Amino acid sequence: xxxxxxxxxxxxxxxxxxxxxxxxxxxxxxxxxxxxxxxxxxxxxxxxxxxxxxxxxxxxxxxxxxxxxxxxxxxxxxxxxxxxxxxxxxxxxxxxxxxxxxxxxxxxxxxxxxxxxxxxxxxxxxxxxxxxxxxxxxxxxxxxxxxxxxxxxxxxxxxxxxxxxxxxxxxxxxxxxxxxxxxxxxxxxxxxxxxxxxxxxxxxxxxxxxxxxxxxxxxxxxxxxxxxxxxxxxxxxxxxxxxxxxxxxxxxxxxxxxxxxxxxxxxxxxxxxxxxxxxxxxxxxxxxxxxxxxxxxxxxxxxxxxxxxxxxxxxxxxxxxxxxxxxxxxxxxxxxxxxxxxxxxxxxxxxxxxxxxxxxxxxxxxxxxxxxxxxxxxxxxxxxxxxxxxxxxxxxxxxxxxxxxxxxxxxxxxxxxxxxxxxxxxxxxxxxxxxxxxxxxxxxxxxxxxxxxxxxxxxxxxxxxxxxxxxxxxxxxxxxxxxxxxxxxxxxxxxxxxxxxxxxxxxxxxxxxxxxxxxxxxxxxxxxxxxxxxxxxxxxxxxxxxxxxxxxxxxxxxxxxxxxxxxxxxxxxxxxxxxxxxxxxxxxxxxxxxxxxxxxxxxxxxxxxxxxxxxxxxxxxxxxxxxxxxxxxxxxxxxxxxxxxxxxxxxxxxxxxxxxxxxxxxxxxxxxxxxxxxxxxxxxxxxxxxxxxxxxxxxxxxxxxxxxxxxxxxxxxxxxxxxxxxxxxxxx
Amino acid sequence: xxxxxxxxxxxxxxxxxxxxxxxxxxxxxxxxxxxxxxxxxxxxxxxxxxxxxxxxxxxxxxxxxxxxxxxxxxxxxxxxxxxxxxxxxxxxxxxxxxxxxxxxxxxxxxxxxxxxxxxxxxxxxxxxxxxxxxxxxxxxxxxxxxxxxxxxxxxxxxxxxxxxxxxxxxxxxxxxxxxxxxxxx
Numbered sequence: 001x002x003x004x005x006x007x008x009x010x011x012x013x014x015x016x017x018x019x020x021x022x023x024x025x026x027x028x029x030x031x032x033x034x035x036x037x038x039x040x041x042x043x044x045x046x047x048x049x050x051x052x053x054x055x056x057x058x059x060x061x062x063x064x065x066x067x068x069x070x071x072x073x074x075x076x077x078x079x080x081x082x083x084x085x086x087x088x089x090x091x092x093x094x095x096x097x098x099x100x101x102x103x104x105x106x107x108x109x110x111x112x113x114x115x116x117x118x119x120x121x122x123x124x125x126x127x128x129x130x131x132x133x134x135x136x137x138x139x140x141x142x143x144x145x146x147x148x149x150x151x152x153x154x155x156x157x158x159x160x161x162x163x164x165x166x167x168x169x170x171x172x173x174x175x176x177x178x179x180x181x182x183x184x185x186x187x188x189x190x191x192x193x194x195x196x197x198x199x200x201x202x203x204x205x206x207x208x209x210x211x212x213x214x215x216x217x218x219x220x221x222x223x224x225x226x227x228x229x230x231x232x233x234x235x236x237x238x239x240x241x242x243x244x245x246x247x248x249x250x251x252x253x254x255x256x257x258x259x260x261x262x263x264x265x266x267x268x269x270x271x272x273x274x275x276x277x278x279x280x281x282x283x284x285x286x287x288x289x290x291x292x293x294x295x296x297x298x299x300x301x302x303x304x305x306x307x308x309x310x311x312x313x314x315x316x317x318x319x320x321x322x323x324x325x326x327x328x329x330x331x332x333x334x335x336x337x338x339x340x341x342x343x344x345x346x347x348x349x350x351x352x353x354x355x356x357x358x359x360x361x362x363x364x365x366x367x368x369x370x371x372x373x374x375x376x377x378x379x380x381x382x383x384x385x386x387x388x389x390x391x392x393x394x395x396x397x398x399x400x401x402x403x404x405x406x407x408x409x410x411x412x413x414x415x416x417x418x419x420x421x422x423x424x425x426x427x428x429x430x431x432x433x434x435x436x437x438x439x440x441x442x443x444x445x446x447x448x449x450x451x452x453x454x455x456x457x458x459x460x461x462x463x464x465x466x467x468x469x470x471x472x473x474x475x476x477x478x479x480x481x482x483x484x485x486x487x488x489x490x491x492x493x494x495x496x497x498x499x500x501x502x503x504x505x506x507x508x509x510x511x512x513x514x515x516x517x518x519x520x521x522x523x524x525x526x527x528x529x530x531x532x533x534x535x536x537x538x539x540x541x542x543x544x545x546x547x548x549x550x551x552x553x554x555x556x557x558x559x560x561x562x563x564x565x566x567x568x569x570x571x572x573x574x575x576x577x578x579x580x581x582x583x584x585x586x587x588x589x590x591x592x593x594x595x596x597x598x599x600x601x602x603x604x605x606x607x608x609x610x611x612x613x614x615x616x617x618x619x620x621x622x623x624x625x626x627x628x629x630x631x632x633x634x635x636x637x638x639x640x641x642x643x644x645x646x647x648x649x650x651x652x653x654x655x656x657x658x659x660x661x662x663x664x665x666x667x668x669x670x671x672x673x674x675x676x677x678x679x680x681x682x683x684x685x686x687x688x689x690x691x692x693x694x695x696x697x698x699x700x701x702x703x704x705x706x707x708x709x710x711x712x713x714x715x716x717x718x719x720x721x722x723x724x725x726x727x728x729x730x731x732x
Numbered sequence: 733x734x735x736x737x738x739x740x741x742x743x744x745x746x747x748x749x750x751x752x753x754x755x756x757x758x759x760x761x762x763x764x765x766x767x768x769x770x771x772x773x774x775x776x777x778x779x780x781x782x783x784x785x786x787x788x789x790x791x792x793x794x795x796x797x798x799x800x801x802x803x804x805x806x807x808x809x810x811x812x813x814x815x816x817x818x819x820x821x822x823x824x825x826x827x828x829x830x831x832x833x834x835x836x837x838x839x840x841x842x843x844x845x846x847x848x849x850x851x852x853x854x855x856x857x858x859x860x861x862x863x864x865x866x867x868x869x870x871x872x873x874x875x876x877x878x879x880x881x882x883x884x885x886x887x888x889x890x891x892x893x894x895x896x897x898x899x900x901x902x903x904x905x906x907x908x909x910x911x912x913x914x915x916x917x
Contacts, residue, residue: 625836
């Protein structure tokens with residue numbers, strides 16, 4: 001099925017199941033410990049051995065000596081695999097650094113070897129007995145130092161120019177020209193990278209923890225230089241990903257190498273302290289933003305430049321993305337610059353581009369509103385656009401940012417905010433409110449599913465889609481139930497298996513809309529098969545209450561499969577509506593903070609997100625996506641930072657004690673409002689993503705609230721108290 | 733032939749069932765539960781006592797099972813998430829987590845639920861906390877107390893607000909801040 005024209009009325013519009021705030025269908029499994037994650041599967045052909053990965057102790061250089069003699073003789077040790085004795089490996093097309101290093105070392109904690117033993121304790125102990133010495137080479141670890149040599153990019157990441165930015169900015173009566181920085185950040189998903197791998201002849205099977213099953217299968221095949229049809233990947237439950245599990249990682253490669261070496265299944269969970277330097281992270285950015293405005297608050301010039309770094313061959317953090325689309329202004333410039341760094345591999349983390357981009361842009365907008373003496377909500381409303389500012393003939397498919405802002409302001413009590421900072425006090429607390437716009441594009445990905453109607457009237461959905469906590473199981477069940485006119489409990493959903501049709505997978509907030517659209521397409525086909533089986537005209541049937549109805553005839557849906565299971569498989573593909581219309585999601589984030597006069601401690605007291613993201617498939621799971629993203633946004637604003645050791649080239653705080661993320665006590669009750677929308681130009685589901693939108697803008701809303709509370713503007717994230725304590729106003 | 737590592741016998745009661753194990757003495761209680769008894773509900777998030785995913789109840793008290801060697805628990809009664817309830821018969825805290833969507837990916841969830849059950853007991857038992865107004869008095873059953881005491885259990889999906897609502901419901905505390913998701917016309 002190809003989605004080429006805006007959706008008309010379709011069976012989803014009944015919204016008997018879709019749009020309902022039903023409990024997660026996998027909720028009882030997850031809350032009772034019965035949902036098996038990668039390391040926990042017992043469906044394996046033999047007793048597993050345990051692998052322990054050894055990471056490089058330097059950031060750049062060569063292995064001088066690798067001595068595993070003592071380790072090999074230790075109890076229970078079955079195999080030690082390193083680049084010296086491993087088969088030649090290819091490199092996945094989406095990996096920048098090799099997943100098995102040696103003799104050259106490309107980054108700190110790059111995997112250099114796996115020790116396989118009968119028990120975890122034996123493997124760990126033997127890994128500690130492997131002696132590696134290095135010839136350390138000079139590396140580049142400091143983005144500030146490498147910034148002058150950073151290079152422009154081509155293709156989607158090339159500079160953009162609209163109108164005459166330099167001229168318009170220079171002549172603008174009101175200007176903001178500021179530089180902001182965001183630090184390296186880590187996904188810190190709760191489930192470590194984990195894999196159980198085994199070989200049967202030349203075929204490789206893995207239970208793993210991965211967001212993109214088809215990518216993982218392809219990359220495993222490429223790495224082991226084998227045909228993809230010999231690789232079986234399963235990942236039915238995933239303990240969080242946030243972009244960190246988009247790609248093939250070392251756990252799977254090292255488990256497969258270990259399994260080959262010892263002839264048994266091998267299970268590996270990456271030790272947490274190894275994960276933060278071994279795997280990918282969101283790279284730090286330096287962002288310069290220039291805004292020019294008329295005195296009455298109309299933006300005339302918007303310029304956004306961003307510098308980030310990555311290993312040679314890597315990519316930039318696309319922090320300027322949203323700036324091309326968020327506000328009107330005739331004269332515009334964006335530019336990305338990429339420096340080479342020898343830190344661990346930079347890559348996607350939740351809302352790559354927009355998350356750090358909006359952290360900067362939405363402070364700059366606050367600064368401009370203040371210079372203009374305008375309310376920051378009103379200033380944003382005044383500069384809204386309903387068209388792509390670079391291509392004014394191209395409208396947004398739907399854009400209700402203004403309503404998000406105005407509705408949110410009314411609900412949050414924004415009118416009680418003091419425009420002058422550091423004016424609101426409660427005892428020892430300085431109180432402040434902040435606002436920021438949220439923006440993230442909608443992306444559609446090809447997505448396929450198979451649906452089976454059994455003789456008992458139940459429907460089973462099979463697709464390689466993943467549920468990383470996003471609620472895929474639930475919304476896919478809701479989609480199939482709605483399409484087939486069944487109650488939710490008559491639908492079974494099987495996910496995360498490479499033997500199922502290839503779905504969109506989980507990333508870029510494309511999962512919900514794309515994967516349910518694939519299920520919609522497969523169910524449309526199954527409806528035709530069911531109608532034909534019952535001798536009804538597929539064009540005029542209705543599916544409701546477990547029955548198929550046409551004119552005055554009706555039959556139980558189960559009867560359609562009386563003489564055998566009906567199976568339909570279909571792929572949703574996308575036409576050019578995404579080019580004709582800019583498809584995006586919008587939000588407004590409101591935050592209230594209290595900052596302690598004496599200690600500088602910042603507490604987030606209230607949070608509200610108003611989101612416009614098309615039809616909300618399940619308000620309960622969608623709301624959880626948004627509150628979770630808001631929580632991550634508080635982390636980004638106030639505490640999250642991978643601290644770089646610029647001498648030795650690694651992230652120092654590489655565990656969950658050192659890399660601080662929000663805890664229960666940091667997060668207040670959070671309010672979420674979804675505008676009641678349907679976007680008929682994005683898909684038959686009329687839905688868009690919310691999982692990344694919820695993060696976009698939160699950091700700046702917190703930052704603007706801290707400024708409003710204290711009168712101290714911090715442009716260097718995270719906003720820790722050392723950056724403003726000395727400048728706090730005197731206690732009264 | 734290399735010398736074998738020292739092993740030791742240990743007997744535990746896990747979810748009411750006696751378990752007699754012969755373990756490498758380096759085995760943590762967490763790994764004994766997962767790799768030796770096969771109870772995979774208790775999760776390993778960091779193995780360093782930093783995340784709380786491995787929280788279980790030992791003789792009714794919550795601990796990070798990754799920070800404790802199994803052989804230290806001779807004769808102890810251990811309750812894991814599997815011992816609290818089953819999909820067919822949920823513990824009230826498990827049911828409240830489902831109702832309030834107090835989780836997303838689910839990986840920290842067994843630890844959150846074990847902690848949540850223990851936290852309500854700790855407040856009832858008068859065990860003091862950092863956020864208590866009067867350290868000499870009894871702590872109040874408030875969401876503030878619960879959030880403070882739950883702060884050793886990380887949830888990167890950020891379900892804290894919903895977990896607070898689940899706990900408040902089980903504790904019988906009305907919090908004015910409870911809201912359902914709202915779709916506004």
